[in-house]
Amino acid sequence: MPNFIDVIIPVPLQKLFTYSITIAESEFLQPGMRVSVPFGKSKIYTGIVAKIHNSPPTTYEAKEIHQILDEGPIVNEKQLQLWQWIANYYMCTLGDVMRAALPNAFILESETVITKHSKIIDESILKDDEFLVYEALQHQSSLKIHDISNILDKKNVLPVIKRLIEKEAISVEEEVYEKYKPKLVRYVKLHTNFTSESSLQKLLEDLSRAPKQHQVILTLFSISATTKKPVKVADLSKESDASPAIIKSLIDKGILEEYFIQTDRVQYSGDENEDSKNLNEYQNIALTEIKESFKEQSVVLLHGVTSSGKTEVYVKLIEDVLNKGQQVLYLLPEIALTAQLITRLQNYFGEQVAVFHSKYSSHERVEVWNNVLNNSAKAQIVLGARSSIFLPFHSLGLIIVDEEHEQSFKQFDPAPRYHARDTAVVLAHIHEAKTLLGSATPSLESFFNAKQNKYGFVEITKRFNDVLMPDIELVDIKDKLKKKQMKGHFSDRLIEEMTEALRDGHQIILFQNRRGFSPIVECHTCGHSPQCPNCDVSLTYHQYRDQLRCHYCGFVEVMPKTCKACGSPELDNKGFGTEQIEAEVTLLFPDYKVARMDLDTTRGKYGYEKIITALEQQEIDILVGTQMLTKGLDFRNVKLVGIMNADNMLNFPDFRAHERSFQLMLQVSGRAGRTEERGKVLIQTYNPHHNILQQVSTNNYIDMYNEQMNDRYNYKYPPVYKQIKITLKHKDFSRVDTASVWYAKSLRNVFGDNVLGPESPPIARIRNQFYKNILVKIPKKQSLSKTKEAIIKINNSFLNVKDFRSVKVILNVDNF
Numbered sequence: 001m002p003n004f005i006d007v008i009i010p011v012p013l014q015k016l017f018t019y020s021i022t023i024a025e026s027e028f029l030q031p032g033m034r035v036s037v038p039f040g041k042s043k044i045y046t047g048i049v050a051k052i053h054n055s056p057p058t059t060y061e062a063k064e065i066h067q068i069l070d071e072g073p074i075v076n077e078k079q080l081q082l083w084q085w086i087a088n089y090y091m092c093t094l095g096d097v098m099r100a101a102l103p104n105a106f107i108l109e110s111e112t113v114i115t116k117h118s119k120i121i122d123e124s125i126l127k128d129d130e131f132l133v134y135e136a137l138q139h140q141s142s143l144k145i146h147d148i149s150n151i152l153d154k155k156n157v158l159p160v161i162k163r164l165i166e167k168e169a170i171s172v173e174e175e176v177y178e179k180y181k182p183k184l185v186r187y188v189k190l191h192t193n194f195t196s197e198s199s200l201q202k203l204l205e206d207l208s209r210a211p212k213q214h215q216v217i218l219t220l221f222s223i224s225a226t227t228k229k230p231v232k233v234a235d236l237s238k239e240s241d242a243s244p245a246i247i248k249s250l251i252d253k254g255i256l257e258e259y260f261i262q263t264d265r266v267q268y269s270g271d272e273n274e275d276s277k278n279l280n281e282y283q284n285i286a287l288t289e290i291k292e293s294f295k296e297q298s299v300v301l302l303h304g305v306t307s308s309g310k311t312e313v314y315v316k317l318i319e320d321v322l323n324k325g326q327q328v329l330y331l332l333p334e335i336a337l338t339a340q341l342i343t344r345l346q347n348y349f350g351e352q353v354a355v356f357h358s359k360y361s362s363h364e365r366v367e368v369w370n371n372v373l374n375n376s377a378k379a380q381i382v383l384g385a386r387s388s389i390f391l392p393f394h395s396l397g398l399i400i401v402d403e404e405h406e407q408s409f410k411q412f413d414p415a416p417r418y419h420a421r422d423t424a425v426v427l428a429h430i431h432e433a434k435t436l437l438g439s440a441t442p443s444l445e446s447f448f449n450a451k452q453n454k455y456g457f458v459e460i461t462k463r464f465n466d467v468l469m470p471d472i473e474l475v476d477i478k479d480k481l482k483k484k485q486m487k488g489h490f491s492d493r494l495i496e497e498m499t500e501a502l503r504d505g506h507q508i509i510l511f512q513n514r515r516g517f518s519p520i521v522e523c524h525t526c527g528h529s530p531q532c533p534n535c536d537v538s539l540t541y542h543q544y545r546d547q548l549r550c551h552y553c554g555f556v557e558v559m560p561k562t563c564k565a566c567g568s569p570e571l572d573n574k575g576f577g578t579e580q581i582e583a584e585v586t587l588l589f590p591d592y593k594v595a596r597m598d599l600d601t602t603r604g605k606y607g608y609e610k611i612i613t614a615l616e617q618q619e620i621d622i623l624v625g626t627q628m629l630t631k632g633l634d635f636r637n638v639k640l641v642g643i644m645n646a647d648n649m650l651n652f653p654d655f656r657a658h659e660r661s662f663q664l665m666l667q668v669s670g671r672a673g674r675t676e677e678r679g680k681v682l683i684q685t686y687n688p689h690h691n692i693l694q695q696v697s698t699n700n701y702i703d704m705y706n707e708q709m710n711d712r713y714n715y716k717y718p719p720v721y722k723q724i725k726i727t728l729k730h731k732d733f734s735r736v737d738t739a740s741v742w743y744a745k746s747l748r749n750v751f752g753d754n755v756l757g758p759e760s761p762p763i764a765r766i767r768n769q770f771y772k773n774i775l776v777k778i779p780k781k782q783s784l785s786k787t788k789e790a791i792i793k794i795n796n797s798f799l800n801v802k803d804f805r806s807v808k809v810i811l812n813v814d815n816f
Contacts (some may be wrong), residue, residue: 003054004062005029007037007047008083010099010107012092012415016050020062026052031080032073034106036066042172046107048075048098074106074373076392078430085426091724091788091811092415100416101390103365114161114170115142121169129160134169184260186233188247190220191257203255213250216240220256230261283313286460290317293456294434299425301404301450302438304460305699306670307467307634310438311341313460314400315348317436318381322352326397326433327372328381329388331420333406335359338383340612340633349381356384356391386411386420389427396431399424404437404446405663410816417812421446440670441663444712447705448719463674470641470672470679472697474688477645488584489576494642494682495588501680502592502621506639510581510624511668513649515598516540517580518573521548523563525570530560536765542600543579553767581644582624589622597625630667639679641672646685646693653762655717656816658692662704665696716754718816722778724791725815728758729769730807739798739807740772746794751776751787769808788813 003026006016019037021029029035029049037047044066056062083097099107116137126134129152136143136151148157164170194203207214219240223231237244250256279287286302290313293300304310318328330345332338335357345353356368371379373392382388386409401409401421409420421437428435437446437455450457463469475491485492501508520538522529530539532550539548539557546559562569573580582596595601597611608628614620615635623629649661665683673679685693695704712720728743730736740758747755757774764771778787791811798804 002056003052004056005035005049005065006051006053007035007065008050008094008098009037009039009045009047010102011039011045011095013095014093016094017047018057018062019065020056021052021065025065025068029068030073031077032075034069034074036069038063038066042112048080048102050080050094074369074392075102076373076394079390079392081430082389082423082427086416086418086423088785088788090416090418090813091792092417096415100387100411100414100418103362103369105362105366106369112145113142113173114144114148115173117168117171119168121167125167126169127163130164130167130169133160133164137170186258186260187230188220188233188236188251188256188258189231190217191254194255212242212246213255216242216246216250217255233258277312277315279312279316280309280464282460282462283309283464286458287313287316289458290436290456293458297454297456298428298433299435299437299449299454300456300458301442301446302436302458302460303442303447303701304438304440305463305469306440306667307463307674308440308460309464310402310460311344311634314402314436314438315345317398317400318349321397322349322380324397326395327375327379327393329391329393329396329399329424329427330381330383331388331399331401331409331424332383332385333403333408334628335385335608338385341383345381345383351378352380354379354382356382356388358385358387386418389420389423393427393431396428396433398433399428399435401435401437402439403667404439405441405443407660410814412812415810417810417815419814422814441666441701443663444659444705444708445719448709465675467673467675468678469699470669470681472669472681472683472699474693474697475682475684476686476688477684478686487588489581489644489684490584490588491682491684494684497640497680497682498589498622498642501640502589504639505637506677507615507618507620507635507637508622508640508642509629509635509638509668509671510585510622510642510644511626511629512576512578512581512624512644513626513664514575514577515579515600515626516549516551516577517543517583518575518577520574521559522572522574523566523568523570524572525568526563526566528563528565529574530557530564534766534768536763540577541573543583544600552763576644578624578626585622585624592621593619594622594624595620597623597628599626602628627664629671630664633671634674635671636675638671639673639677641668641679641681643668643681643683646683646690647687650687650690650692654816655712655715659704659708662692662696662701665693666699666701669696716777716779718814721754721780722784723815724776724778724787725812726774726776726791727810727812728772728774728807729810731768731770733770735803736770736772736807739804740774742801742804743794743798743809744774746797747774747776747791750790750794754778 003021003023004018005021006018008016017039029052031049031051033049034046035049036044039045046069083094083101086097087094123131123134132151133148145157148161152160161172165172194200204214204217207217216236220231220236223235223239233244233247237247247256251258286304290300290302302310321328332341338355338357342353342355354368354371356365368379369391372382375394382391401424404421411418425435446455449455475493477486477491480486480491487495498508519540520529521541530548532539532553532555534555535550535552537550537552539550541559542549548557548559549555563571578596578598582594585594595611595614602608602611612633615623618637643665646661646665649664650657669681672681683693683696691707692704712718726743728736728740744755744758754777755774758772761771761773776791778784795809795811798809
């Protein structure tokens, strides 16, 4: 009986492909193992075995697999179940999910290798560029595509290769290569010939004429005697102050022997663990209530005000789960947060904590993956950003989603466009585990679910140590400008409070949710402002590099000295970003250290850690930053928080703008006064009577929730209605326009008035592609799965229209 396997390959295809295997392979293979398979004419992909069966494909001849890449499954059944749910719910393919879920190094790539043909040809028939390639192959046995682009100094070299194949000068094959290389550390020991005392004595006498080598041997003895551990070459070189060449010459002489040991790239180098802290009365009540709720509900929402000590409650819950021998997943929205939390959790749990996020290299991610897969002691608690929900957990007992309201939990591009919080709830359900959502400003969806008794609900209303909530003051900039009491973008109130805080030795955080120096550069004479050639946005001026940049496509040009339209040298900056605030603060307070935290300053792997550590160690007096600062960071000495301009957040064209602004402002206020002294927050605005600002100043979440929910009921927005956003994009405006009208009309035939659009978004062109949005609202009573089926049907008919095939369609479920 023939045997077949269904394979998931990292390509966005609706169906799985079937390949044939031998009986021996069918006995060895299990779902979740990797196989390399041929696909198309000459491609080779790494696939994951989804199913082993005996029914051949009906429409095509099943090809054979190339090779089996694993000894055992690297993806377990529960993960495959989660992948299937994500693909169904977020309307994408299993191939998309596989690409997002697996560390890059697991997906072997095939690379085209070009070799010289065995037949000798007449070189005179070759053109110049062909001859260059042919000549290079005389000196090298094989070349890769990128080598040939370097030789010919052009990107598209495929026509040249095609001509050489036709002339039978070269042959082409695909080579599959493994991307993950284990980290090997080089160690040395004394050769076995020199273990007796007499031979040692003789060796030291012989080396007396080579003092440096003599020193290396003596150092080796002293290290071995004190540590009793294997000796690394790097340590020996450092201790004996000898260059690696000297150690190599000792190895060549046969005096030292070298050997390699495989080690993990990420290691915990801390002292003994400390006990977790004792909880105060409010935390204890919350902990008991959470445990009680978990008996009835599998998801609990913890609404604790900023600085109420939610992390310590989490730690107690983690201890309980670890004692049952289960794993814990701790999800965070920002990598910046993990930097601070790693230290806190490692102090309690030592090397049981593993960290997983995108700033890690692909090798480091593979190691964490393998540790979780093998249920190693090093990965009982996984701390990570949204991608860590894809790790191969064995027995998950608890998922903590901290700062659950955060927008960063939603993946916007590429597919799967999943929301980590919602996916975590499903993952916990698959493992029969519990989920705890924590936030000082819960999202309306989670709070609504708690109100509907879908989730348990627990509150902590007091800050730790009974510290008072910060005093929030609204500053009317319109009034200050009239009275000429502004210095740059700083009101006299803000300068006064800053001077006082710095005089008392406290630190300050200034929040401005826009990076760069100024978002618009305008000519005084004719009013022209430089625009991005690829997008419908003005270019942002970045002073530290003296250039104009597009924050959407990355286009860069040098800051012009004169206006490109009229030649006038009078160029003016409109609006302000973090760079400008940093420059103004430096002028106002020249004696204090100012730093900036935004996307430009945190690009490196340890970018966040450096700034956060410097602030904790009080090397920075004033930190200017974007929303990275608002996430639950814990700074003990920050007394004052200044929000430079609250209005641009409130006036954003989005139905969640008010909810988001409330969350951002309350979160950033929560960084102030976390120890004995009460913190102070100043919010500069042109409209101090705005409802949201009044609610922020009194820390009134319930009022904000009721007012926003009222709007959501009236205008049929989530969480009352679900929504799916369909985005169409193409470089030809008239084509995307016609296509979007056709698509919306087809949707209206099915869903009637619950379809909005097609509408151009606020920024209608990005990277030379024109965008159109259509919104489908789904009432609670309407079946979600039937709605998706109808949309997929319309989508398939759309793709069958010849003119629309080149239009890209993006389906985004729960797009907020």
